Amino acid sequence: MFPQQQQSGPRGNPLNPEKMARIKESIAGYLLFLKEKYGVEAVMFSFNESDLGINVRQTAREHAELIKTLGPYFASKGLATKLALGDTSDANPIDFIKPAMKDPEAVKYIGAVDFHSWRGCTDEILAQWRDAARELNVPLVIGEGSTDAAAYRYPQIFNEQSFALYEINLYLRILSIAQPLSILQWQLTAD
Numbered sequence: 616m617f618p619q620q621q622q623s624g625p626r627g628n629p630l631n632p633e634k635m636a637r638i639k640e641s642i643a644g645y646l647l648f649l650k651e652k653y654g655v656e657a658v659m660f661s662f663n664e665s666d667l668g669i670n671v672r673q674t675a676r677e678h679a680e681l682i683k684t685l686g687p688y689f690a691s692k693g694l695a696t697k698l699a700l701g702d703t704s705d706a707n708p709i710d711f712i713k714p715a716m717k718d719p720e721a722v723k724y725i726g727a728v729d730f731h732s733w734r735g736c737t738d739e740i741l742a743q744w745r746d747a748a749r750e751l752n753v754p755l756v757i758g759e760g761s762t763d764a765a766a767y768r769y770p771q772i773f774n775e776q777s778f779a780l781y782e783i784n785l786y787l788r789i790l791s792i793a794q795p796l797s798i799l800q801w802q803l804t805a806d
Contacts, residue, residue: 627668629677639688646694659726660685661699663758666711669704679715686724697726700751702758706736709743716747725751731759732798735785741792754796757789761801 630638642660649655662671665678673681682698689696701712712728715721728748748755762782763772772778786798 627665627670627672629672630681635684639685642685643689643692643694646689646696647692650694656694657696659697659699660689661702661729661758663702664704664731665702666708667704675711675714678711679718679721682715682721682724683718686721689724698724699727699729699756699758700725700747700753702729702731704731705733706730706740706744707734709740709747712747716751722751725753727754727756727796729756729758731801732757732761732785732789733759733764735762738788738792741789745793748795755793757793757795757798759801760786760789760798764801767802 646657646660649657662673662681663669665671665673666675678700682700686698700715703711715725728744728751730744744755762778762785766772766778789795789798
């Protein structure tokens with residue numbers, strides 16, 4: 616068994632506003648490299664689970680500001696790359712996307728609404744995600760689908776019928792209520 620890591624204080628790092636010019640250049644430079652070297656243009660960009668702070672931590676307002684900052688910058692560099700709204704750690708922080716949804720300058724650069732399905736959620740929350748995507752007229756994507764982000768730590772869980780049934784139930788509820796374009800399965804194995 617793996618020891619639990621204790622987190623003291625908030626996770627992740629906020630973006631330093633004084634370094635935003637360099638942050639924009641760095642991200643756009645990578646996207647341009649993909650486009651020019653490999654002929655691949657990224658459809659969307661986001662910081663993974665920034666509501667939680669996996670690597671980058673943002674408030675809802677900072678998330679909206681980042682969309683308004685990166686969107687036009689990408690366009691000025693000839694990139695069609697849009698921003699994913701949300702990409703949240705689970706479905707429950709629905710309020711995280713509301714400032715960007717209310718900002719016409721941010722809305723122009725939103726390519727999809729995105730949440731992860733960890734830890735489950737209510738039918739009401741799923742309906743709110745569906746409605747957000749419909750209001751913005753963009754697809755809803757489940758960027759990481761499954762029920763337990765730590766399942767790889769105890770791989771025997773993948774052989775448990777209850778684990779599979781819980782995940783099937785969650786996916787059917789998501790498909791029925793939220794009606795996403797896609798659920799991207801996060802992991803099927805312990806490695």
